[in-house]
Amino acid sequence: MSESVSPSDYRSALSAPGAAAPVITSLLARLPIAMIGLALLLYVEQETGTFAAAGLVSASTLTGVAFGSVLQGRVMDRVGPTVPLLVMSGIFTVLVAAEIAAIEMGATVTVLTVLAFTVGLTEPMTGPASRALWTQLLPPGAVRDAAYSYEAISMEVFFILGPGLAGLLVAMPWPGTGVVAGSACMVVGSVGFACTPAARRHRPLPQERPTGSMLGALATPGMRTVAVAALGFGALLGMVEVAVPAAAEEAGKPALGGLMLSVLSISSVIVGILYGMRPWPRPMHLRLPALLLGFAALIALLALPGTLWGLGLALLLAGSLITPQSTAHSVALELAAPVGTATEAFGWVITAVTLGAAAGQSLSGHLVERSGPPLAFVVAGAIGALLALALWLRRATLLPSTIHSEATLATM
Structure with a gap:
């Protein structure tokens, strides 16, 4: 059973030694979590004129995220978060650029859907990495539970801000602005998180390595x-x-x-x-x-x-x-x-x-x-x-x- 937490527990969690840099960078990385899929949907709809195609592309992105979160998490549990996040950030950047180029060139819905799946698959999973890092930064108890509560609350805030930002940016002169802004925010935050001292030190101990x-x-x-x-x-x-x-x-x-x-x-x-x-x-x-x-x-x-x-x-x-x-x-x-x-x-x-x-x-x-x-x-x-x-x-x-x-x- 979990312990009750107080406001002081939240302060203790967020001010723990080594926590400031991961907290700030993970916030930046997760801000567009509810933004990229919607921004891509609105972008495709603007360019193709059909919500059917846009919905298919957006759903493909979500499916990729569903698979990618598990695969990336499994790798991070073995080698730590730094290398996987840096590699995924680079691949993700290339694939987002490829998706945008395909949209601008009027590629078929099949091409857009396949690329969207790979975009979701390679979205850097900073959220799971951030949540796992608290086991290193804090001992079990109310303060760690407060950290987990903070993770859930911050995600809710981003689910408020993300769709609103996507809707605002699609109204810009170029409808792909939301996709670029959200992706850039995710990459900068993920790279920043991967390079923090706490993330670079995070390695599973021999007795903590997963079974086969x-x-x-x-x-x-x-x-x-x-x-x-x-x-x-x-x-x-x-x-x-x-x-x-x-x-x-x-x-x-x-x-x-x-x-x-x-x-x-x-x-x-x-x-x-x-x-x-x-x-x-x-x-x-x-x-x-x-x-x-x-x-x-x-x-x-x-x-x-x-x-x-x-x-x-x-x-x-x-x-x-x-x-x-x-x-x-x-x-x-x-x-x-x-x-x-x-x-x-x-x-x-x-x-x-x-x-x-x-x-x-x-x-x-x-x-x-x-x-x-x-x-x-x-x-x-x-x-x-x-x-x-x-x-x-x-x-x-x-x-x-x-x-x-x-x-x-x-x-x-």
Whole structure:
């Protein structure tokens, strides 16, 4: 179980010796995390005139990110973050340039989609590397939990800023400005993080090196339970991200769709800080199903309001359980991830959320087209409840005694 954290714990974490440089550079690297895919979508739509092609390219980028986060994490767990981040930053820069050139030359959608996958695949995974670095900078306890909470909260802030920046930059004289600006920010931040003393010193100890299991971080049942929780969380978010703009368009105010989604993150950040001070339920094996079930119930309630004002208030309430879930997933990795797989384990969380969001967006789009946004909200709530039940049935995999037994067997 994780400890409660206080404001002083956040200060202690961020002011720990060696933490300042990684914190600043990782912020820069992660700022465009929710920006590049959307900026690419808007850029392709401007150049091709079709959202169908743009959506395919954007989805391909997300798929690449889903695979890349795990592959890069596995390498970082073996050699540390510096070399992988520097190599990926260089390859990523070349591939972004190739994607832009292909768009400008009017290449086929197939070419754009394949290049977009490689762009996502090579996005430098500074987020997982940053999260894993706290195990070196801080001892286990409330201060490290505060660092994990900070990671989740900062991601929420970037999910607010990223789409807004992408929408602003696509309106510039050249619509590819957002792709270039976001990519440059990610590369500069990733290279800066890779070159910090803390990142260069980060190497797995002999007893912390991962085992040879093909499953890697997913080798333990507890880690698979965390992945299911992240998948459900991503699926519900994906369904909301489609249904809310559809509700705004149905009300005759499509421009409010993105603004209304940002309401989710406002309450998420505020409640996330408060929740870290007194998390509930305390035991992690109960916390994951409880949080997902609560989130599912709040998403289902979005079907009730008949006005955009009412929907906005309901979104404010639903957003309150976003950061608590992100933080819980991050803290749960301390319990569930096999020894030596901290970076890859967080990569699996990113992959699960990304794949869940992609599936949720697809399903929500079909439901909205057939019956409108309320049905999408209700179905999202039902899916979340079913996955929460699955987490409840798997709760024993996150009991400390079970995890200890798994760790003992893994070392035999």
